[in-house]
Amino acid sequence: MKFNYKLQRLCGAYYGNPSTTDTFGGNGQGNGSNLLYTSNGNTLISSVSNRIQVLDLKSNTVRTLPLEARSNIKCMAMSPNDTLLLVVDVNSYAMIINFVRGVVLHRFKFKRKVRYASFSPCGQYIAVTHGKHVQVWFAPNHLRKEFSPLVLHRTYTGQSSDVTRIEWSSDSSVIMACSRDCTARIWTLHTTRDFIPVTLSGHKTQIIGAYFGYDEKNRINSAFTISEDGALVTWNAKVESFEQQPKEDIDLPPSNEFEAQVDDAVDFFSGGANRIKVDFANDDLTQGHHLVEIRWVYGVRHYFNQQGAKVVVTSYNQSSKLLAIGFSSGVFGIYEMPSVSNIHTLSVGSGQLISSCILNSTGEWLALGCPTSQQLLVWEWRSETYILKQRGHAYGMRCMAYSPDGVVVCTGGEDGKIKLWNATSGFCYVTFEQSHQAPVTAVCFANSSVVLTASLDGTVRAHDLHRYRTFKTLTTPTPVQFLSLAVDPSGEIVTAGSMDPFHIYSWNLQTGKLLDVLTGHSGPVCNIAYQQSGGTLASASWDGTVKLWDLYKGDIPTESLQHSSDVVCVACRPDGKEICSGMINGVLSFWDVENAKLKYEIDGRRDITGGRKMNDRMTANNNAASRYFTSVCYSADGSCILAGGNSKYVCIYEVSQQMLLKKFQVTFNRSLDGVLDQLNSKNMTDFGPMDDHADSGDETNYNKIHLPGAKRGDDGSRSGKVEVLTMQVGFSSTGREWATVSGEGLHVYSLDEDMIFDPISLTESVTPDAVMNKLEIGEYGLALRMALHLNEFKLVRRVLENTPFASIPLVVRSIGPEQLERLLQFLGKIMDGSPHVEFYLEWCLELLNSHGIHMDKYRGQFMRAFRSVHKSVQTKHDELKTICNENRYNLDFIEDQARLVTTTTAVKANGMSDE
Known part of the structure; x- marks a missing residue:
């Protein structure tokens, strides 16, 4: 019996942090992180406490990545090519993961609290909220490990409260950040001459989401911000012409010399390598350069009236111009921009706060996460059906x-x-x-x-x-x-x-x-x-x-x-x-x-x-x-x-x-x-460990007594x-x-599904090439025995599928009792993902006919392998049963048509014989 067991999946919770009792507590560890789609929109990535769930919406399967964060996950970010995954926990410890292989490449810690992270559309930069600031880092190489994986590009400041969200422009040249001070601020990624960072202030509560609007030439012509009180403000970008006023009292150098000095200054601060010469007549300039002569004008204000419910999370799809809004009452709405017309509104449950929502690349599937009920939904708004609806047990x-x-x-x-x-x-x-x-x-x-x-x-x-x-x-x-x-x-x-x-x-x-x-x-x-x-x-x-x-x-x-x-x-x-x-x-x-x-x-x-x-x-x-x-x-x-x-x-x-x-x-x-x-020794005192909540002033929280048998702690505690x-x-x-x-x-x-080498009964003549040679000359029984000795999954599968259907009984009889258990294990594993149902059922039937008495006599030895085969057969039976039930009337119609053709042919044949 092998013992290389690995965690394959974590069932029962597909979103949120079920390990925390204070869902809305003061430490902020109860809320779930954001959801992510892959670039094709068919795979959804969700966090469960400190683990990452990968849900395939096409094949309806889920797997858990074989890695863990230090604490509950706060936010995630995926690179545009689906190779790098950035994960940050509630204590600002971060991991950079190779998503394809499921391997942690780097671990590090941010110095301040990180609430949101996002890769640039070009994939070369990572922007994270760093307290009141926004930090932009160069994205590391996903092919190799480096001593210092993240190199800081720049820190952007100017906001008076914590930054909550970051939005990139489509060409990765402009950054817009939302803050709890009710403002949104716009910067350019690189130093741009004559550009002054812009602050958009027009809300009474903190801004939850902010997005850019583009014209036909892919230039930024508008922006809209959504605040917690349900207000959406549209900002229009207008070109502002400045009249040159002569200043006789200032001695300016010649124009060419002055421009050269400005260029040198910009090179000094921007590094020179990333600076683009400003030429507004050139259409190849970045979106940041087109914002130099832009003046932002207050536009239209809209309100989402949801009976006092607050806006908790937003998501915007640029290609389909759809805006998704999640409210604290469990209601979510889909709106068409820029008219802000309501397309669809639905409730996921009474009192269930929606803490995360995201639209896939095509804008058809909306994923919603509710941390209170550990519920994960994928809603297709066109057909008004659930693609996925999973919910865990309340209280565990x-x-x-x-x-x-x-x-x-x-x-x-x-x-x-x-x-x-x-x-x-x-x-x-x-x-x-x-x-x-x-x-x-x-x-x-x-x-x-x-x-x-x-x-x-x-x-x-x-x-x-x-x-x-x-x-x-x-x-x-x-x-x-x-x-x-x-x-x-x-x-x-x-x-x-x-x-x-x-x-x-x-x-x-x-x-x-x-x-x-x-x-x-x-x-x-x-x-x-x-x-x-x-x-x-x-x-x-x-x-x-x-x-x-x-x-x-x-x-x-x-x-x-x-x-x-x-x-x-x-x-x-x-x-x-x-x-x-x-x-x-x-x-x-x-x-x-x-x-x-x-x-x-x-x-x-x-x-x-x-x-x-x-x-x-x-x-x-x-x-x-x-x-x-x-x-x-x-x-x-x-x-x-x-x-x-x-x-x-x-x-x-x-x-x-x-x-x-x-x-x-x-x-x-x-x-x-x-x-x-x-x-941690710093939390130790002369009277024992210091409680996390000892500073709250409530002495009852310090070393509070737990009731015997109670696993959830004091029900009266705040967290x-x-x-x-x-x-x-x-x-x-x-x-x-x-x-x-x-x-x-x-x-x-x-x-573990990895290949395990088993050198029992091996000689120098037993090689993969020898197995293929035996297959070519038609010695299928010997080829199968040699492949079982090598114990390589792909080789055994190839031998089984290249064996003719009529030769299966002879090949099964040639298998000895010492290799019978191994063959059963391979059959159970191969049948799970193989479309050749009848072919492998014939293998199972011949095994029972030829070796059933031996397996019954030594049932303890073959029980595990036999149950594995039985599980695969039962799964195939259930799948075929569902398909046949759904197509029952089509099968009856085909049968009637075949009977009609047979009857017609017989009548014609009888008529010709009478003539």
Whole structure:
């Protein structure tokens, strides 16, 4: 089993900062960053806390870049050729990323707060807001690393408050910046003779957006600014002629000498290399030079009347002349410029502030981001349809479960909602809104089409994944709060453990009748699990015991396994011969089910310990509130176990050797609490760490006491940090990926897709050229065996697709048992993106016919690979089913036409024979 798992995607949150509780707090870390489109307009880039999501709107897939910022991301900027991505976090730490490869090229820090950044249209400069100033830097080279990647070109000043937004002219020669002092200021990129920076002041509140207007010759002839109070002011650029007044009292040098001195001065300040000789008769001059004789005149004022709602964000598309406005009430509007006529107005939800909006290059798709609900929308205004609509769980996720075929991931949240995620694309396709009235505590699958959920509202509900409805609600005679849930291997008996009283309830899923109430625990039943090979139920409780129940023989427990501390989690090995239990002292215990004896223990306290919270008086190693595992899960073959808990780490252990194989840190986001192992010494005092909010004057905020079991902190606090936790972990049935639930969402880790060289049974004659030679002479079986020895994906795929359809049975029979698992893994991987459905289905059918008995005999060895193939086949089946259902009437019409042609041909043939 390989363990080179990498984070593939972060589901459950596609916009905003779910790791911050103060969405509109004073530190400004709750708002999401801006959204970006690529140059073709088919890919959307969004930030989620300190990670970057890349959403392909054509293929409907999402991926997470394999990098992290230090803290929550504040703003992003993309180069015009889609090669460089600039990311700045809330603490002004920046990264320059090679977007194509997903590699960080440079890291640095700005000295002042950065609110907005933008690449110039030519791609040679980067403009950033730097407090009250605007800094323009030379863009670095994306092909190589440099010692000093950013070189400052110039700092532009003149505004009395923080700059909020920057706008470039189309030829990158003019910059316009908006400020909180209710003004917009215009500069030229390079020093231009006779040009004086212009300040546009005509608003009562801060300016949110400012854009240029152009004439037929691509010259700037207007500008319009939008303020927070919903006012849009149009500014017209008029040519102003200056009369030359003779000045007899000043002794001026000759004109030629005076112009030479001016040119030398301009060369001195601009560097000489970028200066263009001013000649207003020449049409090749930049837009900055045409602004020299321009006088800006106050034009027309428009108002966006939205019942007192404030303008939060704007976006303008120059090619289509469309202006998009987002309001604080959740309403967004699309207007045609320069007439400011309303084309479309829609609300994304009551009270949902729109913090980011952007139009793609063609102006057809409008992307909207709402940080309060972690909602991301892509709206096509012409057809009035959603291209994309994704929304996460409010207040975070709490539990998750993989479907038996590994195609679907079900999550339950603190908001009482149930969401289904496609494991391949990463998108949510179903949400059960009114499922529960309280947080969902447990989720499990009865089969591939039925999912069960338990909640603190005292109900267990069954949901149909074909009709997308709740078809059964299971309750108890007296109201209880459920903490755990499990279903037997047959999918008929549902059991749930409660908090108080400490009982286990079992129902018949088909009839909904309460079958039995199991008693015996003296503490809350926090976790239960079934053996896959029988009807034995294992229940873990805070009373320090794990009880084994045989549901078919009565309510008397067969055994009670005593532990030294409270038990918080339990898991059964797939073969049912071993169970694993986790205690609050960080120890994992492994028990033999048949003999009810302890086999061995793994002390994971040192493995899971890490992270010091802001109010901790001591280091993480000496903290009395020790870390421990709250969720465990066996791998498909039962050789390894995955464990996660109230820590930033998730550990994988080898069971037989009691050895830590690998440890994953789910996040490095410093906006979370408990990420750093050592705190900054400047915040340390004689009484312990100094709180971030100690200077506010409220003594109750300093080292405030948290309630036991509360993970969100004091609800009365104005702001705070969320602690990093992993509530639940789970392996996919294919074994190629696993997932964990944290405060940021659903982290999905999958095996690295890079080629892995396997030198088993290799000789000097086994080379890629030899494989191709065997293909040319028709020895397909030998070519496939040699390609499997080389273990190169592209080579194996080429051999499979070059094998004739009629030769597949013979080639499959030539494969030995030692290469069978490897061939199954390649088939499962190739089928995901291959259009040759029938061809690869024939491979799967022949494998079952020829080697089905061997795979059934050693099912533990082939389970992971077989489930991977089954997942690919199931995905293809669902895709074809959808296409056939949508084209049912077309297929019936084609069938009728074919039948009619056949009948007509037969009639004509009979007529000719009669003649």
